[in-house]
Amino acid sequence: MGRTMTPHAIPRYQQLKDLIIERISNGELRPSDRVPSENELVQSMSVSRMTANRALRELTDEGYVKRIAGRGTYVADFRSQSHVLEVRNIADEIAHRGHVHASEVIRQSRQHARGEIAKALHVEQGVDVFHALLVHFENATPIQVEDRHIVADFAPDCLDQDFTTITPSAYLTAISPLAEAEQIVRAQMPNAAVRDRLLMTDDEPSLVVIRRTWSSGRPVTFARLHHPGSRYELTGQYAPAGTPQSTPVGVVQLEALSQ
Amino acid sequence: MGRTMTPHAIPRYQQLKDLIIERISNGELRPSDRVPSENELVQSMSVSRMTANRALRELTDEGYVKRIAGRGTYVADFRSQSHVLEVRNIADEIAHRGHVHASEVIRQSRQHARGEIAKALHVEQGVDVFHALLVHFENATPIQVEDRHIVADFAPDCLDQDFTTITPSAYLTAISPLAEAEQIVRAQMPNAAVRDRLLMTDDEPSLVVIRRTWSSGRPVTFARLHHPGSRYELTGQYAPAGTPQSTPVGVVQLEALSQ
DNA sequence: TAGTCTAACCTGTATATACAACCTAGAAGA
DNA sequence: TCTTCTAGGTTGTATATACAGGTTAGACTA
Incomplete structure (x- = not known):
């Protein structure tokens, strides 16, 4: 039979989690220490x-503990050292800031894959790929050069798309919503073409996100996203799911960190 | 009563997940479409x-669906557009590559917080903070300048630590294993001091990770991590938990993407 | 002594049941 | 017509029970 609960109470399982997190957090339970077993919790906490x-x-x-069937539950070694950054679709990101996104298509063509493009997309030299080169604007200021190649047979109608109304990224995820991806982020000096498109000064580095996306086990698109170093940064928050998520954390940030 | 299971069978709940993921993946269920309710699954799939x-x-x-109590379950809008980058502790990262990590302590002192440091750490001007400045080496090549400030009363024995044997990051997480963090990644030109420490050329940008870490609801440390743009990059993979995790993805990567 | 077996624990999964809270469409009332 | 109420579906949580299978310590046997 179910237990009666006062309205909006914190769920019992969450109370248990909080309790154990607290004991890990304050050092009472240290890495590789044994955490009370399910049956011990049944006894001491009066839960099922x-x-x-x-x-x-x-x-x-959530990475707090490690469980071994037949043995028990133990505090996980080092949670912490891996912090997480999120890289979002540029149009969504701009919209999220309440700004206006626009884009200009520089090139949208069919090519034969060669060299590193062929390698990255796992196709033979000369196989058909689409090439899209765009500039994305945030409130009329150029913020990203997108240099993308797409395996042709994955997106046959690629040349018919109007990439000023639907971004290549949105178009591709509409075709196949789920995918694996690899990413690399680099700081590098842009070439003259990118520098001009992004209205960058001569000594300004660019933040480059290189992304390869997979679908059904094969790479389907490979993009280089160039951003002006002085006007673009990646941000991320990391809260060990369970933390009350102190709300305004992200806001102070930009003001406080300007170097 | 429990159902008999053949040994090592895929759990029933996982089969359900796979089935729904498949239907989302192949487009049968599109974003904001209604997913069968629990009771419908009970009927059609013969589960509890x-x-x-x-x-x-x-x-x-895992971000595949969104549930609304009283209404139903719906396919989440755009899973996809947020790809994830992991920023690891530099010592672990180097160890993971099978290389040797070493570090040199340039400065380890007690200071009075001022300006942006005070702001970032949420303390008054003049409050005691520790300052640590280190260079981290990978196989004797400098790979990171760590410029870190720590709230003094959070880590009173900070000056007694030997940061060549335990990194500040490891030391801090040993004190308080759980924390929230904010991060920013930027491409910028280094100042002369950083450029010299990292043996960078004059026109080489640096990849800077700025990280502020919280404990018990207050910021406790604020670090700037400078890396040479030509020798350091952030990498990340993203696989919608459930994908068979095609193994060698990360390997081809570096070779294929050299620009 | 050395090997084997077993009992007692552990996690992992599955079911049936129960109650609370939320939401909506449509019935019932003003 | 407009408002209010209600029934039924939905998610969210909690419990009691059951069985499968991993692990280990200690008893038992050869």
Whole structure:
């Protein structure tokens, strides 16, 4: 039979999670220490085993603990050192800032893959690929040069698209919504073409995101996204799911960190 | 009563997840489409509601669907556009590449917080903070300048640490293993000091990671991590948890993408 | 002594049941 | 017509129970 709960109470499983996180957080439980087993939690916390199971299972997913069937639950070694950055679609990102996105198509053509493009897309030299070169604007200021190649047979109607109304990224994810991706972020000096398109000064570096996206086990698109170093940065927050998410954290940020 | 299972079978809840992911993946279910409710899955898939609930709940955590109590479950809008980059502790990162990490301590002192440091750490002007300036080496080549400030009362024994044997990052997470963090990644030209420490050429940009880490609701450390643009990049993979994780993806990468 | 077996724990999964809270369409009332 | 109420569907949580399978310590046997 279900237990009666006062309205809007914190769920029991969440209380368990919080309790264990607290004990890890304040050092009472240290890495590789044994965490109370499900049955011990049943006893001491007066919950059902399923509830204890859910708490411990979610803590596992979140990287706090490690569970070994037959042995027990242990505090995970070093959570922490991997912080996470999110790279979003440029149009969404601009819209999210409440700004206006526009783009200009410089080139939209069919080519034969060669050299590194062929290698990156896992196709033979000479196979058909589409090439799209665009500039994205945020409130009329150029913010990204997108240099993208797409495997031709993955997106046959690529040349018919109007990339000023739908970004290549949005177009591709509309074709196949799920994909793996690899990314690389680099700081490098732009070539003259990119520098001119982005209205960059001579000594300004660019932040380049190189992204290769996979679908059904094969690479389908390969993009270089160039941004002006003085006007673009990647930001990310990291909160160990369970933290009350102190809200205005992201706001102070930009003001406080200007160098 | 429990259902008998053949040994090592794929769990029922995972089968449900795979089935729904497949239907999203092949376009049968498109963003904002309605996903079968728990009770419908109970009927059509012959599982208990708890099993259906687990499948849908995990799909929610993984970003595939969105659930609204009282209404139903819907395919999440654009999963995809947010790709993820991981920023790891430099020592772990170097160790992971099978290389040797070493570091040199340039400065390790107590200071009074001023200007942007005070702002970033949410302390008054003049409050005690520790300052650590280090260079990290990968196989004797300088790869990172770490410029870090730490709130003094968070880490009172900071000056006693030997940062050549334990990195500041490792030291801090040993004190308080759980934290929130904010990060910013920028491409910028280094100042002369950084350029010299990292043996960079005059026209080489640096990739800067700015990281502020929180503990117990307050900022405790603020670090600028400078890397030589020609020798350092951030990499990340993104696979919608459930993909068979095509193994060698990360390997081809570096070779293929050299520009 | 050395090897084997077993009991007692552990996690992992699955089910049936129960109640609370939320949402909406449509019925019932003013 | 407009408002209010309600029934039924939906998610969210909690419990009790059951069985499968991994792990280990200690008892048992050869």
